[in-house]
Amino acid sequence: MPLDTSSYSLALLRLDGRRWNELRRITAQISTMPSADGSSYLEMGNTKVLCTVTGPCEGGGTRDRDRADIRVELAIAGFSGVDRKRVGRGDKRVSEMVSTIQSTFASTLFTNLYPQSTIHISLHVLSQDGSLLAALLNASTLALIDAGIPMRDYITASTAGSTSSYSSNDESADPLLDLNTSEEQELPFLTVATLGGSDQVSVLVMETRVQAGRLEGMLAVGVDGCKQVREILDDVVREHGKEVLKSGRL
Amino acid sequence: MTSLKRSLAADPYSANISSKVFVRSTKSGKVQKIVRELYLRQDIPCSSKLCTSCLETAPRDAGGNLPPFVLSATPAGTKKYRSGHYLVPDTNALLNALDLFEQASAFYDVIILQTVLEELRNRSLPLYNRLVGLTKSEDKRYYVFFNDFRLETYVVREFGETINDRNDRAVRKAVQWYGEHLSKAVGKKAAMPAVVMLSDDKDNLRKSKFDGIEAISLHDYVSGLENADQLLDMINVAKEGREVRDAKAAQNLYQEYFSVSKMMTGVKNGTLHQGKFNVSPYNYLEGSIHVPAFDKNLLILGRENINRSVQDDVVVVEVLPKDQWKEPSTKIIEEETMNKDDNADAEDGEAVVSEKERKALQETVQKVHQNSFETNPQPTAKIVGVIKRNWRQYVGHVDKSSVSQSAGRKLQTVFLIPMDKRIPKIRIRTRQASEIVGKRVLVTIDSWDRDSRYPVGHFVRSLGVLETEGAETEALLLEYDVQYRPFPKTVLDCLPKQGHNWVVPPLGDPGWKDRRDLRGLNICSIDPIGCQDIDDALHSSRLPNGNYEVGVHIADVSHFVKPNNAMDAEASMRGTSVYLVDKRIDMLPMLLGTDLCSLKPYVERYAFSAIWEITHNAEIVKAQFTKSVIKSREAFSYEAAQIRVDDTSQQDDLTNSIRDLMMLSKKLGQKRMDAGALSLSSPEVKVQMESETSDPIDVKTKVHLDTMSLVEEFMLLANTSVATKIYDAFPQNAMLRRHGAPPKTNFEELANQLKVRRGVELRTSSSRELADSLDRCVDPNEPFFNTLVRIMATRCMMSAEYFSSGTQGYPEFRHYGLASEIYTHFTSPIRRYADLVAHRQLAAAIDYEPLDPSVRSKGKLEAVCKNINMRHRNAQQAGRASIEYYVGQSLKGRIVEEEGFVMKVFSNGFVVFVPRFGIESLIRLRDLAESEPESDFDAENYILTTSGSREVKVELFQKVVVRISDIKEESTGKRKVKLELVRTGGK
CATH class of the missing domain: 2.40.50.700 (OB fold (Dihydrolipoamide Acetyltransferase, E2P))
Known part of the structure; x- marks a missing residue:
């Protein structure tokens, strides 16, 4: 039995040696799939996701004739978790994440520019280690930028938790940023996404119980994390732009 | 096309990122490979107050608070480390001697490494929790250093290196780093405290010597301390070196059970024995079992012999050879203290008998061997199979x-x-x-x-x-398996439609059929204060011939509860009402129990009356039974009735009739005593509650009043008369109550104790002799001594039981305690089901109504008896437990000194009974003084002499003064009273 999250209070160190307000290492690349209109590969710690965007292409607009439809597909590889497990199409958790991503980007992309067309976002999870929804949102943002689809600003996401579980109700609990799997299993946490590093929250998902008093701190840390993520993603995009310019592919 | 391969050079983190890979197996046997990231860092402080460089980088929590540095600038030292030292124990040191680290006299300024903490957690969660508790205590100055997260001290497991070796290396590296770090921080100018690794691992010690790291074995270190002798005992000698780590227990810890057919044949031909398994309340490793083939109970000692049996299981045992027969142990062994460090998760690596348990058992065995010449050991047995598990739900x-x-x-x-x-x-x-x-x-x-x-x-x-x-x-x-759910609707449907408005119908109604009109008699009831379910009422009047007419009137429950309806079924299942301190769980719905059946004053009620003609000398001339209608004149409490009787100015008919009853009851009582009835005793106290909050405020011992014996005498009389009557009418299936004569062996110990300690002989051949010899057990200086002996004698008795007359021969009907040939329960039908059955049988016996087939069926009656016997016992125990709980609550936060008496002496403790609160509790040797005193137990004379840290001599029956406080017992979670010995002898 390795140590668990209760050891945080001993030296203010988390299970993987981070402080409360530290992100895991985030690395990302864009234009990883030449065949797609836009693509990205993102790692947040050991969570690894691949995103490809196709479109906007003809057809669609079934719901609203004046706008493009956004279709999201999410495939979680059987080998991505600790146990080898097939995640079926009808999985509730998957469809919930799909609909979150879909509605988020429906309100951020200028879909009105592409009436009666569809934008396909296809996501593949290669490895899971917590903050999965946040990683999916970040990867989608990068791929959509790569595809050149106009959008209001970056959607950047991160998770925030609290060092004490609901039942233990420790007064001096610290908020935590960017949780990994073992922390997610033990602690209350939320996923938050903001628009362009501002305080505009566009996604907020929480499925665990936490004392209402702690929520504010968690949210502040999460939003702050989103800002940091935005900087990292922005660097990735600019770096990529420079490279493209240099290679003269434009 | 771009490649997904990441170039490490471009990654700013690459130097300080690592991953931890480990493999674990799940409960189902699946193997999981876990990969975790490790972020190595350089801002983990050393937490020494000597160091200034760490202060700058030290982390803050979300509130911006800096955790204070823990390790003192001037730590304590020993002869070897004159300038003080910081201790760094390795896992073995903590596993073997965590008690040492909890000492107040030494072991300050300790650095616990993450590696060690993690390893300890794997080995024993309780120890881990204790250690974490230590690190949180401020005065012990324990600091957890996360060496595996610090860049300089992180150690990568080498190929072919075992995880233990890797961890040891990590510990050494951390110790080394600490030394270097501190010397840099302090500079050359001052004397620097040494950083010392404590280990019990020879290999680890050798390697650290090779690397030039300060290291010392736990034993050597403790020897250098001031109170070394005392502390050395705490090192777990049995677990030295590395053997423990690799110890693998046998796959199967217990012996396999015999097959059912093997057990059956064994029991049939007498090689095996069957019985109910009982665990000693003082020693969880000792059980006993009563089998018909042996007079004495068979002892079952040790976990292996107990072989997975739980209290109350019906088991089959094999008697062990005579050379393994033993005395029952005289030692208190509690599971809590023995195995508190067990890890619930660990499946392997646990032997069935832990080292401590083995030791505890051996000590008792040795004691037996020493004096085996004088005493005869009890046969021992081992359990070879379980016929029926009596597992229930446990709280x-x-x-x-x-x-x-x-x-x-x-x-x-x-x-x-x-x-x-x-x-x-x-x-x-x-x-x-x-x-x-x-x-x-x-x-x-x-x-x-x-x-x-x-x-x-x-x-x-x-x-x-x-x-x-x-x-x-x-x-x-x-x-106690008490049915406490509200009555279901089907039961409530059986109640009279009129509810509380029900009244006895006017004369001439079919309800009056065969009922005598006794409304004109001076009937009254006498009960405890606040009694609502009044079962019984009495009257007496003088007859013209100088004799007395005495009537006992019992609530006519059988009129309302007809056989075989839902209410009857529910009542027969509940068996009895249960009285707790703050609560009563009724056998019958409230409407009946406290209103319609209850013989309340001033209203007409149906009753079942037993009426006798009794002479002045309490000879019974004739008895008759009848259903009746009565109107009670008054409901007295025992106290009120007593006052009224004692007040000579009260000369009304009612009071005089009570005086007559009192006079007759005394004569009846005397007759009973002459016949050899026992006056037994059990500790009885009453908890007083604050009326508003119902918090317990005080505990009173019950006072005995004459009016109590008055009621009791006539109830006994009624019960005996009814028993005779229903047995005459239904010789095969009358509901009776018997109290078996206790086997002689039950009294052996008590008799011996009395003989040795007080020179009194306890004769037990008949209840008469026992009653007489109990009367002789008096100590002129100590009036309570007699009661104490009576309490102890009561515990040697069998318990009384209900039975159907067809199942026993007439001589077996005897009620030993009451010295009555035949007995039943008739007088409390509201709260006992047996009485209700007796009512139905009596009604049939006087031709009031035909007997219902269900009360006539032998098999059914036996099932009812079995159930109500069990319910009755449970109800008593629940009542006692409730009192015990409230006594504990009423003492909460108080400390009282009271006199008590030694009831039982063990080789490592004794039981003290405090009459004031009716509590008895164990005082262990280790409770006497901080370190457990040496003791010498004289089993023949029941004397326990302690020496060393505290010198006392405890004898059986001795009067002692104890300090009573309350404590939450860790093992059971109950708040219990805790007794501490103040001094022996009286006040």
């Missing part, structure tokens, strides 16, 4: 130390400690460990496999927070 609480602190909703294995000390710890797997800690919970045992040391069960539900009234009461009711 208990989760052992806090077995819970991993914040596993959240992860599945984990924890120990449940049952309230009943005779039940072993139960291992349960739960996802809600953190929620059920500190609660009363209900669990069941599922199985007990050969390869598991403890039974495995599962969580049923939580009853509420420990020590809250609701939870404790429910726990008690569940523990």
Whole structure:
């Protein structure tokens, strides 16, 4: 039995040696799939996701004739978790994440520019280690930028938790940023996404119980994390732009 | 096309990122490979107050607070380390001697490494929790250094290196780093405290010597301390070196059970014996079993022989050869103290008998061998099979130390400690460990496999927070299997439609058929204060011939509760009402119990009357039984009745009739005593509650009044008369009550104790002789001594039981305690089902109504008897437990000194009974003084002499003064009174 999250209070160190307000290492690349209109590969710690965007292409607009439809597909590889497990199409958790991503980007992309067309976002999870929804949102943002689809600003996401579980109700609990799997299993946490590093929250998902008093701190840390993520993603995009310019592919 | 391969050079983190890969196996046997990131950093402080460089980089929490540095600038030293030292124990040191680290006299300024903490957690969760507790205490100055997260001290496991070797290397590296870091921080100018590794691992010590690291074995280190002798005892000698780590227990811990056919044939031809397994309340490793083939109970000693049996299981045993026969142990062994460091999760590496248990048992065996010439040892046996498990649901609480602190909703294995000390710890797997800690919970045992040391069960539900009234009461009711749910609708439907408005119909109604009109008699009832369910009322009047007419009128419950309806079924299942301190669980619905049946004053009620003509000398001339209608004149409390009788100015008819009754009852009582009835005693106290909040405020011993014996005498008379009558009418299936004569062996110990200590002989051949010899057990200086002996004698008795007359021969009907040839229960039909059956049989016997077939069927009656016997016993125990709980609550936060008496002496403790509160409790040797005093136990004379840290001489029956305080017993979660010996002898 390795140590668990209760050891945080001993030296203010988390299970993987981070402080409360530290992100895991985030690395990302864009234009990883030449065949797609836009693509990205993102790692947040050991969570690894691949995103490809196709479109906007003809057809669609079934719901609203004046706008493009956004279709999201999410495939979680059987080998991505600790146990080898097939995640079926009808999985509730998957469809919930799909609909979150879909509605988020429906309100951020200028879909009105592409009436009666569809934008396909296809996501593949290669490895899971917590903050999965946040990683999916970040990867989608990068791929959509790569595809050149106009959008209001970056959607950047991160998770925030609290060092004490609901039942233990420790007064001096610290908020935590960017949780990994073992922390997610033990602690209350939320996923938050903001628009362009501002305080505009566009996604907020929480499925665990936490004392209402702690929520504010968690949210502040999460939003702050989103800002940091935005900087990292922005660097990735600019770096990529420079490279493209240099290679003269434009 | 771009490649996904990442170039490490471009990654700014690459130097300080690592991953930890480990493999674990799940419960189902699946192997999981876990990969975790490690972020190595350089801002983990050394936490020494000497160091200034760490202060700058030290981390802050979300509130911006800096955790204070822990390690003192001037730590204590020893002869060897004159300038002070910081201690760095390795895992073995902590495993073997955590007690040492908890000492107040030494072991300050200790650095606990993450590696060690993690390893300790793997080995023993309770020890880990204790250590974490230590690190949180401010004065001990324990600091957890996360060496595996610090860049400089992180160690990569080399190829082919075992994890233990890697961890040892990590410890050495951390010690080395600390030394270098501190010398840099302090500079050359001052004397620097040494950083010393404590280890019991020879290999580790050797390697650190090679590397030039300060290291010392625990034993050597402790020898250099001031109070070395005392501390050295705490090192677990048995676990030296590395053997423990590699110890693998045998796969199966217990012997396999015999097959059913083998057991059956064995029992049939007498090689095996069958009986009910009983665990000693003082020693969880000792059980006993009564089998017909032996006079004395067979002893079953040790976990292996007990072989997975639980209290009350019906088991088959094999008697061990005579050279293994032993005396019952004279030592108190509690599971809690023996195995508190067990890890609930660990499946392997646990031997069935822990080292400590083995030792404890051996000591008792040695004692037996020493004086085996003078005493005859008891036969011992081992359990070879279980015929019937009597597992029920158990109430208990989760052992806090077995819970991993914040596993959240992860599945984990924890120990449940049952309230009943005779039940072993139960291992349960739960996802809600953190929620059920500190609660009363209900669990069941599922199985007990050969390869598991403890039974495995599962969580049923939580009853509420420990020590809250609701939870404790429910726990008690569940523990004693009392049916406390509200009555279902089908039962309530059986009640009279009129509800509380029901009245006795006017004369001439069919309800009056064969009923005598006794409304004109001077009937009154005498009961305890506040009694609502009045079962009985009395009257007496003088007849013209100088004799007395005495009537006992009992509530006519059988009129309302007809056989075979839902209410009857419910009542027969409940068997009895249960009286707790703050609560009464009725056998019959309130409407009947406290209103329609209850013989309340001033109203007409149906009754069943027994009326005798009695001469002045209390000779019974004739008896008759009849259904009747009565109107009670007054409901007295015992006290009020007593006052009225004593007040000579009261000369009204009612008072005079009570005086007559009093006079007759005394004569009846004398007759009974002459016949050899026993006056037994049990500790009786009453808890006084504050009326508003119903918090217990005081405990009073019950006072005995003459009016109590008045009522009791006539009830006994009624019961005996009715018993004779129904036995005459139904010789095969009358509901009777018997009290078997106790086997002689039951009194052996008490008789011996009295003989040795007081020179009194206890004769037990008949109840008469016993009563006489009990009367002789007096100590002129100590009036309570007689009561004490009576209490102890009561415990040697058999318990009385209901039976159907067809199942026993007439001589067996005898009620030993009351010295009556035949007896039944007739007088409390509201609260006892047996009485209701007797009522129905009596009604049939006087041709009032035909006997219902169900009361006539032998098999059914036997089933009823069996059930009500069990319910009756449970109700008594529940009542006692309730009093015990409230006595504990009323003493909460108080400390009282009281006189008590030594009731039982063990080789490592004694039991003291405090009459003032009716409590008895164990005082262990280790409770006497900080370090357990040496003791010398003289088993023949029942004298325990201690020497060393405290010198006292404790003798059986001795008067002692004890300090009573309350304590929450860790093992059962109950608040219990705790006794401490102040001095021997009286005040």
